[in-house]
Amino acid sequence: MNGHSEHARHIVGPGVYLVILFALLLGTALTVWASYVDLGLWNPVIALAIATTKAVLVVLFFMHVWYSSKLTKLTIFSGIFMFLVLISMTLADYISRAWGSW
């Protein structure tokens, strides 16, 4: 706009959006199919892994994080990391509380 291309906002085009759209649709089909296969303990793991892959694609490309500043990237990463710390500590407590008695 005013010459400094280093600060100009990156415009993500329809091509990238289309690729992500198809990846997300593929992920949805895959996760529905996988849910009907009995994988025991691995069913929730796979469902959450596919959901997380889809979420990461949305965050990086639909939400432009791939192209955004280091400050934004670091802030988002810290926020998600904090959430993971909270949820894993809580779950570690609840899962191990009755350890061995089941």
Add this chain to the structure above:
Amino acid sequence: MPDSSENAHGAALAAHEQHPSYLRHHFNSVEQQADASNFAMWLFLLTEVMFFGGLFTAYLVYRNWYYPAFVSGSHQLNVVWGATNTVVLIFSSFTMAMGVWCAQTRRRRGLVLCLTLTFILGLSFLGIKTIEYREKIEKHHVPGFHYSLQSFLDPQSDPEVYAEYHDKPLAPDMARHTELYFSLYFLMTGMHALHMIIGIAILGFMILRARAGTYTAGHVTFVENFGLYWHFVDIIWIYLFALLYLISRH
């Protein structure tokens, strides 16, 4: 002295005329203003992550405690409706992303079309959710005074679900925890639906402004930040679909 102050005033006026009208005075440049509001939007979304994260954590803890009740409860959900809604939301995220691109490249008609499609897809999602909620109401699976344990104490009384999963009857003390599953189901999908309703209302407002050309004159921050919100709501649904509908399916 009067001269120099006059000059300063003149310079300020000149500077005012140089920058676009949407650049606030406390920012140095349009880029800085856009970065700041983008950053603030992300901070808001991170608080939303914590908010929904609490609900997800509660769900995982109770699912771990009352596993059989949560599996039987989950079997009451219709995967076809859930998957359809996932696809609807993914398409709405795509049309929203295309809307942001149209705003950035100053395509007014394209922007109006994309926002309208997003609006319609958002309403479709809520319509399908209504069909699902109605089924829960008819089967008395809404937690409260009218909650019925029949589908869980006697699975064969619920032929459609029984034909698909052949669930064994739950003991009464486990069966009553299906009410907890449905409490979390309605809390989580309800909070998600509330976010959708707020988003759709803002979309309606944006369509009117987009038609007037507000977002295709170089100032696209509002569209970009709303896009972030809409994609965030999509991500929440991706996890809700996996956790509520899918992981107890097999």
